[in-house]
Amino acid sequence: MKLHVEIAARDGAARTGVVQTARGGFTTPVFMPVGTRGTVRAITTADLEGVGAEIVLGNTYHLMLRPGADVIEALGGLHRFEDWHGHVLTDSGGYQVFSLQPKVTDDGATFRSTYDGSAHHLTPEAAVAIQEQLGADIQMVLDVCAPLPSDRATLGAAVDRTALWAGRARRAHRRVEDQALFGIVQGGDDVELRRESALRTVALDFDGYAVGGLSVGESREKMLPALQAAVAELPEDQPRYFMGLGDPVGIVEAVALGVDMFDCVLPTRLARHGTILTASGRLNIKRAEWARSEDPLDPTCACEVCSRYSRGYLRHLSVLGEPTAATLCTVHNVAWLLGFVERIREHIRCGTLEGFRSEVASIWA
Amino acid sequence: MKLHVEIAARDGAARTGVVQTARGGFTTPVFMPVGTRGTVRAITTADLEGVGAEIVLGNTYHLMLRPGADVIEALGGLHRFEDWHGHVLTDSGGYQVFSLQPKVTDDGATFRSTYDGSAHHLTPEAAVAIQEQLGADIQMVLDVCAPLPSDRATLGAAVDRTALWAGRARRAHRRVEDQALFGIVQGGDDVELRRESALRTVALDFDGYAVGGLSVGESREKMLPALQAAVAELPEDQPRYFMGLGDPVGIVEAVALGVDMFDCVLPTRLARHGTILTASGRLNIKRAEWARSEDPLDPTCACEVCSRYSRGYLRHLSVLGEPTAATLCTVHNVAWLLGFVERIREHIRCGTLEGFRSEVASIWA
Numbered sequence: 001m002k003l004h005v006e007i008a009a010r011d012g013a014a015r016t017g018v019v020q021t022a023r024g025g026f027t028t029p030v031f032m033p034v035g036t037r038g039t040v041r042a043i044t045t046a047d048l049e050g051v052g053a054e055i056v057l058g059n060t061y062h063l064m065l066r067p068g069a070d071v072i073e074a075l076g077g078l079h080r081f082e083d084w085h086g087h088v089l090t091d092s093g094g095y096q097v098f099s100l101q102p103k104v105t106d107d108g109a110t111f112r113s114t115y116d117g118s119a120h121h122l123t124p125e126a127a128v129a130i131q132e133q134l135g136a137d138i139q140m141v142l143d144v145c146a147p148l149p150s151d152r153a154t155l156g157a158a159v160d161r162t163a164l165w166a167g168r169a170r171r172a173h174r175r176v177e178d179q180a181l182f183g184i185v186q187g188g189d190d191v192e193l194r195r196e197s198a199l200r201t202v203a204l205d206f207d208g209y210a211v212g213g214l215s216v217g218e219s220r221e222k223m224l225p226a227l228q229a230a231v232a233e234l235p236e237d238q239p240r241y242f243m244g245l246g247d248p249v250g251i252v253e254a255v256a257l258g259v260d261m262f263d264c265v266l267p268t269r270l271a272r273h274g275t276i277l278t279a280s281g282r283l284n285i286k287r288a289e290w291a292r293s294e295d296p297l298d299p300t301c302a303c304e305v306c307s308r309y310s311r312g313y314l315r316h317l318s319v320l321g322e323p324t325a326a327t328l329c330t331v332h333n334v335a336w337l338l339g340f341v342e343r344i345r346e347h348i349r350c351g352t353l354e355g356f357r358s359e360v361a362s363i364w365a
Numbered sequence: 366m367k368l369h370v371e372i373a374a375r376d377g378a379a380r381t382g383v384v385q386t387a388r389g390g391f392t393t394p395v396f397m398p399v400g401t402r403g404t405v406r407a408i409t410t411a412d413l414e415g416v417g418a419e420i421v422l423g424n425t426y427h428l429m430l431r432p433g434a435d436v437i438e439a440l441g442g443l444h445r446f447e448d449w450h451g452h453v454l455t456d457s458g459g460y461q462v463f464s465l466q467p468k469v470t471d472d473g474a475t476f477r478s479t480y481d482g483s484a485h486h487l488t489p490e491a492a493v494a495i496q497e498q499l500g501a502d503i504q505m506v507l508d509v510c511a512p513l514p515s516d517r518a519t520l521g522a523a524v525d526r527t528a529l530w531a532g533r534a535r536r537a538h539r540r541v542e543d544q545a546l547f548g549i550v551q552g553g554d555d556v557e558l559r560r561e562s563a564l565r566t567v568a569l570d571f572d573g574y575a576v577g578g579l580s581v582g583e584s585r586e587k588m589l590p591a592l593q594a595a596v597a598e599l600p601e602d603q604p605r606y607f608m609g610l611g612d613p614v615g616i617v618e619a620v621a622l623g624v625d626m627f628d629c630v631l632p633t634r635l636a637r638h639g640t641i642l643t644a645s646g647r648l649n650i651k652r653a654e655w656a657r658s659e660d661p662l663d664p665t666c667a668c669e670v671c672s673r674y675s676r677g678y679l680r681h682l683s684v685l686g687e688p689t690a691a692t693l694c695t696v697h698n699v700a701w702l703l704g705f706v707e708r709i710r711e712h713i714r715c716g717t718l719e720g721f722r723s724e725v726a727s728i729w730a
Contacts, residue, residue: 046669071681075677294440304411308410320431322402324404
């Protein structure tokens, strides 16, 4: 089903609104925590509900191998599997598969499982079918993600094959009544290729659009023009999803270009290593200076962790590697980033995003 | 402050009631989850509240070394540190210290920290002072715990030194207005020594009494007579705490002998390895047979995990070693054991404990 952003307010190219799906609606701009293997690592579905997450990612590569898409289908799909009543988006598995140096032909990609070494062949049609089994509200086409830097011929070939596969995915998609299928724009850091890829993807008339293959290590100066070139060709009224971006500066800059959706493992991975997101920037909770601190992680944060626990307590648990530290720091970082995006929405509504961009840049640059 | 059991019902030697403390009351028989290093491993204070725990343990050995009793005192004591508003009991550190083969004299025990190899000297007076800093509602005397099997001379010497140290701890205890100090009965599996140790401990007039040095690997046939010999000499109206016992058969048998309080890492440690407590006995959640099971861990369990998740989901997370699996299995096992003890209380009230003992024995033997 085609998704639309019901835009409530604009500030320059930035917009805030609601995307309606078969399940209900989610507000945009939105940050989507990543639940790679059926859970956001170190927290529970109840924790996700507690921080007010609206949409969560699942990872097709991992879930097709463990426990298997057929198992999840037999258990009622990802929502019932996780007892999660919000939205779910699944990636196509392409990003992980291409990181394994697969054998790629026009037909698809052959790779070996990181779990048991078994060989698997993923095609655009199979990726759609697997994601239909997983039962996400939004699924992604299988794309070809070239590393950066790559030469123009490599980036162009990735755009061509991505377009070829996108057409096949579009035609293979059957579960159209309750599942949206997003196309993915590739083209690396080449603005011309980004424009071409966007036009070719839009020509296939997808339910929503993603920009992939960026935020893979390139500088922000290379990333943002490529993103802008892609976004310029995407339909104004459909959701735009920037894959794999989760740092505060990146999010606010991409929102300013008109992006609606974000996902990243950054806040959860940082949390497990004791790096905390706060209004003043990153904080290393393991530092000795916090041993006797009664302050919360972030005095401006409304999350349960900040309302209950001192830095001294969280420093103690983190230094010892208590699993509870990973849980509490993850809850905070996810809550904090959701709160950050809520502030972005508020600034768009108030027409004050420009000032917030400067503030974010000065803190996080 | 001296604690009393306000006994509401009896069934043979078993009793159920309420122990009033400076903080309020807790119901007995009670199971106390173990929060060794400032948290019950893999779960949060909110999880403990959710399962209805009334009293939680803290471990003096670990907390005196990390983060240090002075740090916890500076942060407002264990309750504020953990943001836990229920009761807290701290052990004396003796059990861990004696497992490190310390140098022991009548003065105290000298041991090396498992964290950094530093040398520490723990005396009965120091154990009391440290636990006053930690701020638990109930603290334990430093005792001498002999391994089993030991010869009678070794067990007798442990009883003597435990009595010597108990007297010193009793005299050192200053925070009497809001903290109870429990004596500990030793004597190994020797019923005569158990009787003697109980009498000598009671003669010191403690706020409550524990039985230590059992449930350390000996058979139930050796354990229960030694326990019974100790309990027979303890004041009828004061709480009796059997240290380190957490298996269903052991709990119900000890309750039948008149024990009120229990702690053990068993339910939480089992959970982290995927062993689940259920009304039908132990269940290994990692077994392949559960891969597609929609059943909850225990259909008779009212916990959040059983109401939300399938065995298939929990099997998937457990097999992959996702930290969330440890959290969810721990929440279930603790909730299950608390529910088990609630059933024991109900059977005491109804005068049907005898039948329940047979049922438990047939399932768990």
